[in-house]
Amino acid sequence: MGGGIETVVVDGMAIANxxxxxxxxxxEALVAGGYRAPHLVVVLVGDDPAxxxxxxxxxxxxxxxxxxxxxxxxxxxxxxxxxxxxxDRLNADDSVDGILVQLPLPKHISPETIAEAVDPAKDAxxxxxxxxxxxxxxxARLISCTPLGVMAVLERHGIEIAGKHAVVIGRSNIVGKxxxxxxxxxxxxxxxxxxxxxDLAGVCRSADILVAAAGKPRMVKGDWIxxxxxxxxxxVSEVDGKLIGDVDFDAAQGIAAIITPxxxxxxxxxxxxxxxNTLNAYLSxxxxxxxx
Ligand code: NAP
Numbered sequence: 001m002g003g004g005i006e007t008v009v010v011d012g013m014a015i016a017n018x019x020x021x022x023x024x025x026x027x028e029a030l031v032a033g034g035y036r037a038p039h040l041v042v043v044l045v046g047d048d049p050a051x052x053x054x055x056x057x058x059x060x061x062x063x064x065x066x067x068x069x070x071x072x073x074x075x076x077x078x079x080x081x082x083x084x085x086x087x088d089r090l091n092a093d094d095s096v097d098g099i100l101v102q103l104p105l106p107k108h109i110s111p112e113t114i115a116e117a118v119d120p121a122k123d124a125x126x127x128x129x130x131x132x133x134x135x136x137x138x139x140a141r142l143i144s145c146t147p148l149g150v151m152a153v154l155e156r157h158g159i160e161i162a163g164k165h166a167v168v169i170g171r172s173n174i175v176g177k178x179x180x181x182x183x184x185x186x187x188x189x190x191x192x193x194x195x196x197x198x199d200l201a202g203v204c205r206s207a208d209i210l211v212a213a214a215g216k217p218r219m220v221k222g223d224w225i226x227x228x229x230x231x232x233x234x235x236v237s238e239v240d241g242k243l244i245g246d247v248d249f250d251a252a253q254g255i256a257a258i259i260t261p262x263x264x265x266x267x268x269x270x271x272x273x274x275x276x277n278t279l280n281a282y283l284s285x286x287x288x289x290x291x292x
Pocket of ligand 1: 146169170171172173174175176193194195196197200213214215216219234235236237266267268270
């Protein structure tokens, strides 16, 4: 497969752990200085087992860095009005720094309405329209977690972005659009692709940095990848009980310079950036300049 290039497989968990250790030290210093720990509140409506497991993972990650976390698990029958009332209380509660409403929500609750109801200063997921607008303007404090995770991997691996061609497959509000904006702000020339893009393979072949976020298992073939490209595979799909990325991982070996695997790749980085957003929200609310 491929030839000549020794592909580096990104250890997202190792990068995540380093960043989490840094945040733990920051929080220890804050607590030693008389401040309370940052506090993330996770809200889940319904009892989807996957969502329950995600929120447990997020809470464990909080505990590991010395942040507080709490949860509100509401029945599937909860009305939008009841959820909005809970968010009003959490917005007004000074002991709460970050609020995350786990998606997907039941069909009778509008995710857009809920995203807008979270105080933008506590928007741990970075999805409030105000934060999205600030991202476009280049002065966002809270940014969607997965795009931040992708950027952190590129930074940790010393991937040059300025002047390079970045191709992003996907234009969703939580991944494709924000990661495209972040790459452009670091002076990449960005092509954002979607389901109507013509000659997707050809466009991908010209990418120095390829971010795949379509949710289509093994869609990106080996010969779509430019030799030496940095491949960030965000996609996660379950196929026959296994998690599969958007990129044909085996075929990319020997062609890509670096690639994120579907396990221990972007996933742990996303949770890490949720922690970073919570810590940054806390610091901003306390008038302390965030370090990142
Ligand atoms: P989404 O909202 O479904 O968006 C998918 C995007 O991909 C859309 O813009 C769609 O185009 C595009 N697309 C779909 N099929 C395509 C094709 N054949 N060719 C080109 N573009 C295509 O998904 P998302 O929420 O952004 O998530 C994307 C993937 O990332 C999913 O697998 C998700 O599970 C994964 N994810 C992983 C993490 C993590 O932490 N690892 C976090 C978030 C998401 P249109 O706009 O034209 O429909």
